Amino acid sequence: MNLDTAFSFLDHHLLRRPEHRLRVAQHLSPAIVHRLQRSKLHHMVKYLNRHSRFYQRKFREYGIDPRSVHSHADLGNFFTTADDLRNNPIEDFLCARPEFGFETTGTSMGVNKRVYFSYAEMMEYGRDGAAGLYNLGLRRDDIIADGFDYSFWNAPFTAFYTIQAMGCFHVIGAFVEPREFYERIRVYKPTVIMGVPTHLVRVTEVAEQEGVWPVKVLLLGGENLSQRTRHYMESVWTGAKVYLSYGQTEAFGANGVECPDRGGYHVSGLSLVSDIHQPDEEGYGELVYSTLNRTVMPLLRYRSADITRWTTDGACSCGLRVMPRIAKIAGRSDELINCSMGNISPYWFEEMLRDIPAVTDDWQVVVRRGERDDRIEFNMELRPGADAQQVKEQLFRNIQERFPDCWRYYTKKFFEFDFQFHQPQTLGGGRKLRRLIDARTQAWNE
């Protein structure tokens, strides 16, 4: 029996409980994880070559000999992309009979990506997810309410199989109106609440007026979260910790879970091989990953379009410490905008605005053609009684402190700022805002 098969046997038969999985994870060395990854990736590539028409074609096209692949580097310049998922029949990716299909969010291209799974795969993700929850302090006697939207999306099922593997009591509130969600889950007194930030922040606003009960953890997924919103939620649900999980539908929403020390997300080294493609000087690049345990629709060196980097702030002490950590997602590669302010992403503006309580969380930045160079237009909602001039001054101080290069360019007049203030609840209208818009191309075309 080789290392890979021995580990799979252990995994499936002996490590069904989250605390056992976590304990074994603590004792794995990075060298063993690395060896397992190489062995699993090697088998997966050969499996794809036997069963997937898409990968058969690509291996031929790129001159890849599946028998010689043990790592991403062995694949040369081959990647699987979101466009591949959109432009090829899904049957070409399937290697076994699917039992469940999900679609990715974001319809900007008009065609949704579909990703298929089996029940066995979802259960396995659930067992890994449970180890992640155990690491955050959840236990079998916790009561969990979730508010995920069911429509075509994997998140409620990721929650379902994870909670099932934990053995916790589960009540599904789903994506209903925040006040109804609050009133109906309160009867169960959940110690853990899961959902997306935009929904649970509204639920928290209701709880702030109507009262709270003891909640241990709020686990959020599906979107980034500003530090300010995190602190707000923790201040209302006294004693609760707010944690984030990170995942794409392509990986069943389970790429990583936040470290309790909050130094980023631990990525699973046993179900994924992850790396950062073309990192810049600061280490930021596109997250690229392969799934290792799937049989229905495995993905090989998939370009996530999410920009992040490996964390640099030293080792953590939590149960998943052997699994590497990626930093908060800085943006989408398709959201990065190159302008005279720099190579900007929504993350920049989150950082600039995060401790300015006079403006709401609904803001939007538009890059326009200015007189000579680019004009960066901040659209912000000013809270009642707040002073626009003070907001500007604070914002300038933040840019000076947190983005010194950017400030230097500004003082040299490489670009201009423009500030538009709006009434609260007018910019987003309750929907998720597109944070960063490049309006220059439109101006050229007009």
Ligand SMILES: [Zn+2]
């Ligand atoms: Zn950790």
